[in-house]
Every structure is written in structure tokens, then in C-alpha cells.
Amino acid sequence: MRKLKLEGQYSDDDLVARLRSSKTRHKAYTELLDRYQERIYWQVRRIVGGHEDATDVTQNVWLKVFRGIDGFRHGSTLYSWLYRIAHNEAINHNKKNKKHILATSQLRTTPSQEDGPSSERIEKLIQGALLALPDRQRMVFEARYFDETPYLHLSKELRISVGALKASYHHAVKKVEFYVRKHAE
Amino acid sequence: MLENMQNKKEVQDELREISPLLADAKLRMRPDKTLPNNFFRRQQEVILKEVGLLNQGRVRRIRLAWLAGLAASITLVVIATRTPQPNDALDRALSGLEEEAMEAYIAEESQYIHTDYLVRDGFLKSMEQ
Numbered sequence: 598m599r600k601l602k603l604e605g606q607y608s609d610d611d612l613v614a615r616l617r618s619s620k621t622r623h624k625a626y627t628e629l630l631d632r633y634q635e636r637i638y639w640q641v642r643r644i645v646g647g648h649e650d651a652t653d654v655t656q657n658v659w660l661k662v663f664r665g666i667d668g669f670r671h672g673s674t675l676y677s678w679l680y681r682i683a684h685n686e687a688i689n690h691n692k693k694n695k696k697h698i699l700a701t702s703q704l705r706t707t708p709s710q711e712d713g714p715s716s717e718r719i720e721k722l723i724q725g726a727l728l729a730l731p732d733r734q735r736m737v738f739e740a741r742y743f744d745e746t747p748y749l750h751l752s753k754e755l756r757i758s759v760g761a762l763k764a765s766y767h768h769a770v771k772k773v774e775f776y777v778r779k780h781a782e
Numbered sequence: 783m784l785e786n787m788q789n790k791k792e793v794q795d796e797l798r799e800i801s802p803l804l805a806d807a808k809l810r811m812r813p814d815k816t817l818p819n820n821f822f823r824r825q826q827e828v829i830l831k832e833v834g835l836l837n838q839g840r841v842r843r844i845r846l847a848w849l850a851g852l853a854a855s856i857t858l859v860v861i862a863t864r865t866p867q868p869n870d871a872l873d874r875a876l877s878g879l880e881e882e883a884m885e886a887y888i889a890e891e892s893q894y895i896h897t898d899y900l901v902r903d904g905f906l907k908s909m910e911q
Contacts, residue, residue, distance in 0.1 A: 626833070630826045638822070648817065656829055663833045716810040723807070742808065745793045767800055774801040 609675040609754070616666045626663065633676065634659075636744060637683045643724060643743065644687035654690045658683045676754045680736050688728075719777060726776035730769055737762055738769035 607615065607628065615625035637658060642651035661682055669678055723742075727735050736755070740746040748759045755762070798805040818824075 623830075626830060627826070630829065634822055634826060638825075652825065656825070656832070659829045660832055663829075716807065719807040720811060723804075741793060742797070742804070745790055747789055747792075766796075770797065770800045770804055774803055777803065777807075 610671070613666065613669060613671075613675060616663075629662075630659070633679055637679060639743065640680065640683050640739060641687045643739075644684070645690055650690060650694075654686050655683070658686050661686070674755050677732075677736060681732065684732075684735075718781070722777045722780050723773055725780070726773040729776065730772060733757075734765050734769035734772070737765040738773065741766050742770075 607625075612625055612629055612632075615621040616629065618625075634655075638651060638655045641654045641658065642648070645651050645654055658679075662679060665682075669675070673681075727738065730738065737751070740751050741748075746754075748762050751757075751762055752759045757765075794805060794808065797808060
């Protein structure tokens, strides 16, 4: 499992302030990339599939982030803002390329194995289920299920209590399970 | 390392409690696909270049180097023009002398062989005296 970058020199709020100052911008961009680049890449890759597509999409994501940082409002946290941009870019990329890798019809026609659906198929079903989840549940699910982010860290990052995060994750897992069972039959 | 292992176990235990199906699926999940060497480092450079930050640093360094070069050139010109060059006056005095007079000078037949005098008045003038 890839290493999660949990600590940085600055808090996310400090980082945003440094990104907006021309004197500190260069170092702040590097710090931002160090902190979130890998997570955003894998988030995008899970949606678009291939490495090349994921590379292109993540580059677009970061360009949008850097160009839009002045417009970032603290109504949401930095990570949830990045997450949203990355998710939208990846979905738009798939739409533009007419990729319907998660279309239900395609999943139904995949032959199932005797010992249950293959791990690849389950992964696809999970991705299909994620598209139907509300933003927060999807974000928490991805952070916990794929990135194994500790609740405490996620709580700071998203400014949501640990209890609320656990509840969101629980609901998300149940919904994903329901979707997978329904489409794996 | 130990912390990571504990966290991994916590995530898996929690998941198994909520959904054994997804817990098994997670265990069977394919490991992360491999990426080209230094992929994230190189991608970071590309991104910084695209937003113009890498170039900004480079342009700043080029500008500084250019200014340093200009300052050095100006200093050299100032030094060259301000430094006294004593041989110039003597060369000017000696150039254009008639060959015969020059020979007399070299053979020390001239009455006025002091260099300073030659420089001040010119060799021919001193010979006329």
C-alpha cells in the first residue's frame, strides 16, 4: 500500500495563504503537490483506468487548482476541494472519451467464475457503486477503503468529527455492498 | 511501520464487521499498479513548468546572471579607461621620427636623451635646439 503523507510543515489553511502570496507561492505549490499528488493520482486512476489517461487528467486537475486557488473559499476544506475537482475532471474525461467502463449492461454480461466474481470485476462494481454515492460518503469511502487513512487524520482534513466520519463510512459501505450484490448476481 | 500495520488491521477489522463481502474483496484487490520510476517527481516538474513557476525561477536566475555580466563589463571598461598608460605618450613622440634622427637617438648621439624631455617636447624639436 502506498505511503500516505500525513504530516506537512504547514496546515492546509496556512498552505492556501502561502499559495496566494507571490513570495511563497513556489514552495507552497511544491508542498501542496508533495502532500496530495499521489492520492489525487490514484483517485483519478481508479475512475479513468489507465496510467496515461490518469496522468493527463491529474495534470489538468493541478492546473485548475493552481489557476483557481484565488477563488478557493474556506467553506470547504482544501482536500475536499481538490477531491471534488479531481472527481469531476475524471468523470468528464470518461464522458468525453465515451468510456462507459462501468455500465451495468457490460458488468452483467461479464461471465462470473465458479468461486464468485473476480477481483477485477468487484473493483469495477465498487467503482460503479461509488458513482451513485453522495460526495461526502464517496470521499470518506475512498479515503478509508483504498487509502486506509486514519479517522483522526481524515477528521482534521475534512473538519468532520470522527463519529460523523464513521457513520458516513458505514452508510457508504452498506450502499456499495448492496450495489455489488445486486449486480454480481 | 508498526503504526501502518496496526492501521491496516483496524481498517480491515472494521470493514469485516460492516461487510464481510467488501472485506474479502479488499483482501483480493490487486496491488497498486506499478508506475514508471520517479513518476511523481517528474510529473511535479511538468506541472510546475506548466503553471510557469519553474520558468520563473529559471528566468530570475538568467536575469541575475545577465546583470552580473553587465556589471562586470562596465567595471572592466571603467578600469581600462581610467588606468594611466605612460607608454602611450612616448610611443606617440617616437612615432613619425625621421629615421636619421632615430638612429642618432639610439646611438645616444643626441644631446637630449632624457625620456621625459623627449616625451614633453618631442624628439625632433629637441634636435632642432
